Amino acid sequence: MKTFYITLAIIAAVMIIYHFVIRPKMLRRGVTKNETGKRLAGDEIIRPKPFRSTMAVNLNACPEDIWPWLVQMGWSKAAFYSYNRIESILGMDLHNADHIHPEWQDLNVGDTMWMSHPRRNNLFPITRVEKIKSPKELVFAIYGPEDPDTKPSGVWSFILEPIDENQTRLFTRLQVAQPSLKGKLIFYFFMEPAHFIMQQGMFKGLKKRLAPAPKVEYAEHIHV
Template identity: 35%
Template sequence: MSEQRTCRQRPGARLLPLFAASAALALYTLRYRPRLLTWGATPDETTRAYPGDELVPEADGTSTMATTLPAPPEEVWPWLVQMGGDRAGWYSWDRLDHYGEPSADRIAPEWQNLEEGQRLRAARDGQSWFTVARLEPNRTLVLRSDLSLPSGHSFDPQWDPLPTARIDGIWSFHLRPTPEGGTRLVVRTRGHGRPRPLTRPFDLLLWEPVHFIMQARQFRNLRTRVGAQA
């Protein structure tokens, strides 16, 4: 009799992990994901348009995160303009995005020259990079990334044939002075992936959480560096 009861319970027991996973995914999607995508930003900052948004007009993924730094924009800008894998680093988790080498803790004059169209290396082998798409000193820096999948190598959409599977996106930095003499730094991402059935799960389960972790770390490290300089 007990064996029959056990057999009858098995189908339901097998569904429990599926129900638990579905509930966890729903909780993350409805409650936590919106907070991660707008971490630190005000409603006005998340809804307004910024330079560079037009580069990805049909974005199927976006985030707007923000922080306040203890120095005016003209003192924050030199830290941003020297970013790059072969330059000052990205001020985030260096083991993940700077080959384990520490990001710069000083402003280096040799890295202060930046211009639109310039490439900033994102991988040690030079196969992945960001392109400077918009540049307005002390105000706006827009980096563009076009990646083929699954290699993750960059391509130039102006000259190279478009890969069947790809992700196009921007990573933009917008600086505004605060009344207290600091800087409001708003960071926006916009992405467009194809084919969507492939890139959507990647965005939801990997890219968005990783971006939150990396961006929050960058905010923290920038605040430390800018504060020490100030």
């Protein structure tokens, strides 16, 4: 019995630390206190107050150079530049692109951005372009896989704000309408950590793809 109470106390302590320390930092990774409540494109789509996660990263490129990478995201295209091994385990059939594809640059309001292979639609939501303003705002509305023609249940926004000529701040905001108790538990214990990991993976992938090519230094020929 003593072991049971000790285990229970440990679990309670872990949950308290996660809820009050880890989770707030996870949901606002890279975002300053002033930026947390900043109004971004797509905020008007989900009412009332939804679950919200806002993250940000500074990228060493101008918005015009970052924009093509965002436009070509999705299954059967450039994927999400994140952790491909995790995506493979989930059966998403995603393959990250390492360069910009001109044939994937035509994106319009209403177009579907597939999160995974269509055969996995029963597990992953349907996302459609809700708002697009090159090269500043790209907003996807999220629909439940069981009924993609109803009111959106979430929104995923990408906002590019120039810092200077060579740097841009990329904001991403995921918002999901208040679900049922079961949905809240799934979102709390699974979706939030999963989104955090994959979003950070995307940031890392974008940084890698936007990094300037290393300079090639040639050794001087020495004639003896």
